[in-house]
Amino acid sequence: MGSDESLKLPFIDFSSELKPSTPSWDSLKLQVREALENYGCFEASFPNDKVPGELRLDVFSSLEELFDLPLHTKQQSGASQSFQHGYVATPIPFFQSFGMDDPNLLDVVETFTDKLWPHGGNPSFSNNIHTMVGMVSEFNRSVRRMILESFGLEKYVDEHLGFTKYHLRVMKYEAVQPHDETELGLRVHTDKSFMTILCQNEVGGLELQTKKGEWVKFRPTSPSSFVVLIGDALHVWLNSRVHCPKHKVTLCQLHDKMRYSFGLFTIPKPEYVIKAPEELIDEKHPLRFKPFAYQEYFALAYSKPGSKDGSILHAHYGI
């Protein structure tokens, strides 16, 4: 099915102060819940004092610098055991990515940077990435608190926030010579995370599928927007009360610019057992998934090629 050009992602303006128990917080949390129930995602916009436009530009120039390194240097960041870690490159279209666990820790980012720039590291790269991760992860904690509050699950907030870690993936997409007008940059999948927050440079391409099955192209309303989306882990933990959107990236052949994106994935700690709280289980909402340890699902999802679209989740754990 093609995308419906008239559809837009829900848009939420986060310019007010994000302080729990304030009227603006309570209004935002209802908007967040409504967007996630129907779309599983939304566009979040921030004023310049929260995520400065210059920081965004600095992050994208740092990514250009990173992907411009010679191939053998990029491979030194650690061989990839899975799509998740180290450097990955695929030829058509030319897609490259780097994955890093715990990017919220400055020494982890610096160790990564020192491997790639062995003569003195690259302090501005480390600072740009680490600062952006800090801002996005703080925002992510607020959104998850809003979601739990909106379902009356305040008592789980500390447990939920405490059992998560972060993973960063940065990507570069390059369209190759046309076979067709558009081509697939990243195939259809759901994220395995609790939540993912993405930002991209000015080159579009992200498409997400709504609960009704329509594909929506993400066209940012403002250049300072992020996309927030639900992954399998939160979909299961919330007993399917929020949608988990399949998504993909398509590239327009006519675009001669590179597409860069930055994704911060909030993931459960490996041993965390994902089990819906009893408050979300009733006659109208029977338990939808058997509980499982996150590492078990993660290993399963990455062991079977072609199983990234969420079907394996339903096949193994669906009730």
Ligand SMILES: O=C(O)CCC(=O)C(=O)O
């Ligand atoms: O590049 C993008 O905008 C999307 C990336 C994505 O969906 C992923 O890494 O899981």
Ligand SMILES: [Fe+2]
């Ligand atoms: Fe994704």
